[in-house]
Amino acid sequence: MCFRRLAVLTILSYAVCGAQTPPAGSDTYEYGGQALSAQEREGRNTWYFWTGGGEKFWRYTAQITHGITDLLQYVDSRRRPERFKTLGVLNDPDCTQATAPDEFGLWMDVCKTVEIPGIPSQSSGVVGLRKFKNPRFDKFTWDVKKYMADPATVEPPYLIGMTCGFCHIGFNPLYPPKDPENPRWYNFSSAIGNQYFKEGTLFGLKLTPKDFRWHVADKQPAGTSDTSRFATDHIFNPNAINSIVYLADRPWHSETMADGTTRQVHHILKDGADSIGTAGASLRVYVNIGMCSDYWTTLHDPIAGTKMEQKPFRIDLARKDCADWRATEARMEGAEAFLKTITPARLPAEYVSKDAEQLARGAQAFAENCARCHSSKQPPAGTGDATAWYREAVKAPDFLDRNFLSNDRRVSVAEVGTNIGRAMATNATAGHVWEEFSSRTYKEQAPAAELKGLYNPVRPSKPINFQPPGGGRGYYRVPTLAGVWATAPYLHNNALGLFNGDPTVHGRLVAFNDAMEKMLWPERRPGVQSVWRTSEDSAVPLESGYQLKVPKGTPVHLFGNINAPQLQLLRNDNFFTRFIGFFVGRGLLNNVLLRNNLSPDFVVDRGHTFGSGLSDADKRALIEYVRTF
Numbered sequence: 001m002c003f004r005r006l007a008v009l010t011i012l013s014y015a016v017c018g019a020q021t022p023p024a025g026s027d028t029y030e031y032g033g034q035a036l037s038a039q040e041r042e043g044r045n046t047w048y049f050w051t052g053g054g055e056k057f058w059r060y061t062a063q064i065t066h067g068i069t070d071l072l073q074y075v076d077s078r079r080r081p082e083r084f085k086t087l088g089v090l091n092d093p094d095c096t097q098a099t100a101p102d103e104f105g106l107w108m109d110v111c112k113t114v115e116i117p118g119i120p121s122q123s124s125g126v127v128g129l130r131k132f133k134n135p136r137f138d139k140f141t142w143d144v145k146k147y148m149a150d151p152a153t154v155e156p157p158y159l160i161g162m163t164c165g166f167c168h169i170g171f172n173p174l175y176p177p178k179d180p181e182n183p184r185w186y187n188f189s190s191a192i193g194n195q196y197f198k199e200g201t202l203f204g205l206k207l208t209p210k211d212f213r214w215h216v217a218d219k220q221p222a223g224t225s226d227t228s229r230f231a232t233d234h235i236f237n238p239n240a241i242n243s244i245v246y247l248a249d250r251p252w253h254s255e256t257m258a259d260g261t262t263r264q265v266h267h268i269l270k271d272g273a274d275s276i277g278t279a280g281a282s283l284r285v286y287v288n289i290g291m292c293s294d295y296w297t298t299l300h301d302p303i304a305g306t307k308m309e310q311k312p313f314r315i316d317l318a319r320k321d322c323a324d325w326r327a328t329e330a331r332m333e334g335a336e337a338f339l340k341t342i343t344p345a346r347l348p349a350e351y352v353s354k355d356a357e358q359l360a361r362g363a364q365a366f367a368e369n370c371a372r373c374h375s376s377k378q379p380p381a382g383t384g385d386a387t388a389w390y391r392e393a394v395k396a397p398d399f400l401d402r403n404f405l406s407n408d409r410r411v412s413v414a415e416v417g418t419n420i421g422r423a424m425a426t427n428a429t430a431g432h433v434w435e436e437f438s439s440r441t442y443k444e445q446a447p448a449a450e451l452k453g454l455y456n457p458v459r460p461s462k463p464i465n466f467q468p469p470g471g472g473r474g475y476y477r478v479p480t481l482a483g484v485w486a487t488a489p490y491l492h493n494n495a496l497g498l499f500n501g502d503p504t505v506h507g508r509l510v511a512f513n514d515a516m517e518k519m520l521w522p523e524r525r526p527g528v529q530s531v532w533r534t535s536e537d538s539a540v541p542l543e544s545g546y547q548l549k550v551p552k553g554t555p556v557h558l559f560g561n562i563n564a565p566q567l568q569l570l571r572n573d574n575f576f577t578r579f580i581g582f583f584v585g586r587g588l589l590n591n592v593l594l595r596n597n598l599s600p601d602f603v604v605d606r607g608h609t610f611g612s613g614l615s616d617a618d619k620r621a622l623i624e625y626v627r628t629f
């Protein structure tokens, strides 16, 4: 029972709710920073406040989408009282809601001026979104009404840029906020991942259920980002913003680079595609959130992806021609040093089972069924019986300390059995936009084995067989389990287990238990009921203006995973388009759509059934043990 809302004494409430008293001086963004070195602090500032010049890209996005995605309208202060509930984002504790529009007629949060050394921007009111003056603003042509109706018509006074913290800063499981709409700095955790973030609202701010894209946004699980929305890979594959912990203890892999040299790298991202080193991976993300957009947007058609094939992003050109690249690259050492300081939140002792025997039993189940993938402490080369080694290893009192709880290897989708969508992403394969950010080793991975008997939502009696293409595709790297008690639901798409939006210790444990039970007792999963379907009739607006009807109940992946350039045929509004559209609108061409699906896998919560053959008592013990990670 948690009395947080009633508690007069914060300390009492933290004691009752299992969280610790916040340290002194913890009410500024510098909280906890006392222990950081100067370089780590600079890195923290980069993570929280540096946009790499991406604000220009977000202005461009607002223009080409005519406001469907517009960060300036997104941060409108009138949303502040319900930003967590409706957008899933975090209110900046140093700001308050505007009581009136500003001099330009815009509703902007009123923020304390906080100078961040070397970083020239102000808070927008939302953690991770920064406000800049727009150099192209002209007060004589400015018209707020025109702007709100269509941001493409007039230049606004501000640009809004995005930092890494926007998605990666989340509520601290050990210091949950009393009121999620009014957090304090010490309620945040730098890299746990914002599990409550509703990205669908960011990219569909003005859509209605009449528009198919609204349904795509609506189905996107909280806490995920479709990181290949642009540059698009034509697959709707939102993926969980995972926690970044124990970076210093993450296993290394020796991989071959494009030039034939060997480098020690981590397998970054769900599919382990970013594999040229951590700094390269981070710089790529900056580009993905807008850096060097003058160059980047010449390489692909950002939103629809229909007008041109992708071209690879050239690192040498970016370094030469884009000042933001150079300025950001210079900050990466600090950012990495900062990320290395991050350790997982361990569940407070009062929530951990007191039954030592049960915990020992859970540890043995882990040793026998999980540790070969979920441990960075691995048997020395030449160990004969690895399982015997794990059984002993888990008995050590420090087994969990600095254990990344993953071998960081890539596992084929045929072996792990989870929904293949994210592993089908093409952006890091040869000839595509992130080609230079993946190793040759990645690109030369063998294709995963053919998948047999996938659920067919169009004709359930005719299961689908699918041979995943290769070129790097077809794998998921093993994620860390450190601090996993706090980050359910699970799997790369956050589709396994209950989402309750409750950041308290209690709320997180409810979600944890539900997800772990569904993981270990697969028969408790929704299974074919988990297919994401549209909840009413809608339409895909084609460039020509023609509205392609989509009947209610259509799986969003049926349209969401279509290679859009192949739809060029439908680009013009003519007799042919209408003829095809008639049949599509009645669901009569679903088989054709299915055959052209880039990832014909619809059940989102399937797979990863390791441990499901254990006895109920062993499963219970294992769950108790995993809580302590």
Ligand code: HEC
Binding pocket: 162, 163, 164, 165, 166, 167, 168, 224, 225, 226, 227, 239, 240, 241, 242, 243, 244, 267, 268, 269, 270, 271, 281, 282, 283, 285, 286, 289
């Ligand atoms: C719009 C949301 C969003 C923003 C902003 C964002 N990230 Fe991420 N980040 C994600 C998601 C989602 C993942 C998981 C993606 C995946 O693994 O495929 C991720 C994963 C990562 C990982 C890999 C973690 C791992 O364990 O492999 C790193 C490193 C990372 N992000 C760094 C950054 C950096 C650096 C920035 C700022 C330039 C940033 N992120 C900004 C959403 C975001």
Ligand code: HEC
Binding pocket: 366, 369, 370, 371, 372, 373, 374, 411, 415, 416, 418, 419, 476, 477, 478, 479, 480, 481, 484, 487, 489, 490, 491, 492, 493, 608, 610, 611, 612, 626
């Ligand atoms: C063959 C390697 C392998 C084994 C064995 C294995 N896992 Fe996993 N585990 C994975 C991979 C790969 C994923 C990511 C799958 C995905 O997201 O689609 C994963 C994901 C998870 C997740 C979700 C993490 C998150 O943040 O979403 C949990 C929890 C988990 N495993 C627990 C276990 C437990 C408990 C066991 C033992 C019963 C186990 N795993 C055995 C490879 C393995």
